[in-house]
Amino acid sequence: MKKKKSQISIQFSWIFILIAGAIILIFFIGIIYKQKAVSETRLAGTVATDLEAILTGARISTGTVNVIQIPKIEATFTCDEMGDSWFGVDWEKTGIKKSLPIEVVFAPNLIKGKELITWALDFSAPFKVTNFLYLTSPEIRYIFVNPDEEIYEDFPEETTKEEVLTMAGISDKNNYKVKFIFFDQAPGTVPAPLQHMPNKDITAIKITGKTIEFFEKENSRFKSTGQTFYITKPMLYAAIFAEDKIYYECNLKKAFKALNIVATVYADRETTLKEYYENNPDDRRAYCTLYYYEEDTTALKQISEACIQDMINCPGLSDPIAKLEHDNLILKEHSCPLLY
Amino acid sequence: MKSNKTQMEIMGLAIIVILVAMAMLFVVQFIVLKEPTELKKTYTYSELAANTLNAMLKTTTACKDQDITRLLQDCAAYPPDGLIVCNGGSCDFVTGAIKEILNQTLVTWNIAFNFTTKIKILDKEENVIPPISQGTCIGERQTKIYPIPTAAGPMIVRLDICG
């Protein structure tokens, strides 16, 4: 009897140990999972904040290409027709996103990997307006088909770029995104080794004069998604880095908003300079009043305003930009205070 | 037997307590007691010396519309008073102008600094104008040096922001 009681007691003991052990394990595993989620969100938040700091830094320094080591995250960039612009870090999992209402950033819609390439160029029209920041990943492939050598050479070496004369011989190098850049030629068919890739991961642009046409893959062919324009070289590079026409134009609108403000400042500055020399005829540079043609800065201000309302007015910016460059040259020749 | 088992359990508990106490000690040592980084001070002081000197040397003065660089060059080339005349010599004028600028900025903001202008004459370093300073400059400092060519040789303008 005593032996039987002891045996039952041992069994109950073991059951108790199992239950207690399971509770303890579940408790600690629960904590670990919770901490993992918290850490991931925290990491995404830190990366988002650091990326924001990079964008701020890029507003100040231009010309250099930086390769930044980042944790293995997925950064999403969006800018839509309504002007809603933001970037997210592991957004679907963490919900972490930061808005970019004025920062002009050209990037593919998804950047993933352990490295982030940043490049900033001045956007001048003709005076410095803002900086364009280009972001990409070494895992994204850029294929220039029969390119303009200067454009290809100036494209950052740190990116995965290549130039080809024809589409024949292009192989799959296991990139998650591929962008084709065509110069004065129609895209034609998607190379066979790349046809298995999802449609959204293969895009193209065709550059003809000052016109850019965007394409996306539709099975084995490229389908046009619309035409747009560019005025300066930084805008051309913007079209290469941008995911699509909507993203490109959305960010350009931000640049033109900045242009409108800066053009207003320069127009007022020119008026003040002209008035100063008119009111001080004894000044040694009073003759400079002859060389301030306020209509050109005013035209730039007005066209940039119209451009923000409707992008169809934007190509009209080329004319006042060229005139202002000429006006500045005249002022330089006569040793007068420059427009910019 | 029972006593052995209990002793083992107590020992196990004691080990856990020791481990938790050690973990807490590490946390306190490396996180709570860690000195906060003086991010703002590091950034502002590193820029302050450069910004102050760059802006100061470009400043146009009332002394025949000459800038501070030009007056320092004149003072260095023609000691002790300088050749340019305005309410005294250029040396006195530029010393007064620099003192006024530094009084309105670094002195008002209670920042310790040391401003010197030195030139090498016959292998000996001489001050072009008397040094201007506030507080003691020991330990960490942020320095901006500006070499200015003069007729008497290169002059080194130096601003140390201390602390």
Add this chain to the structure above:
Amino acid sequence: MFETIAILFIFFIIVLFGFIFYTRIQKTTYKAEQEEAVILRAIQIAEKASFLPEIQCSFDNVPVEDCIDKYKLEALTPIIDPNKIYYYRIFGDSRITINQTYPSDTVSWTLYDRPKEGERLSTQIPVSIYNPATDQYTFGVIYVEVYR
């Protein structure tokens, strides 16, 4: 068995203490990170103010560091308010003033003013203020006050 339960109970109490201690430390660390973020933001705003293309001096489109064009500054100041949403994104809750200190200290411009209740962090940046008509520089200071 009761001894085992008692030991388990004590064990869980110790774990609970450790957990409370850990969350307290997390709170302190989080507060320190928040503080650092505020300071970083103040530095970013100061940098943006001193490198703003709308007021920075330039000669033939080459920007000059530590220099503000007086006429551009006077042209921009009235434009800030109609574009306050745009500039809020750049400067946030802050106040940016530029004071001329030499030769005369009576000239001052308030470039941006969007105050908020609470503590503020001040940064001063010496700059040159350039008059393009007379080709002369004066000494000034940009005061950036960022509200927490």
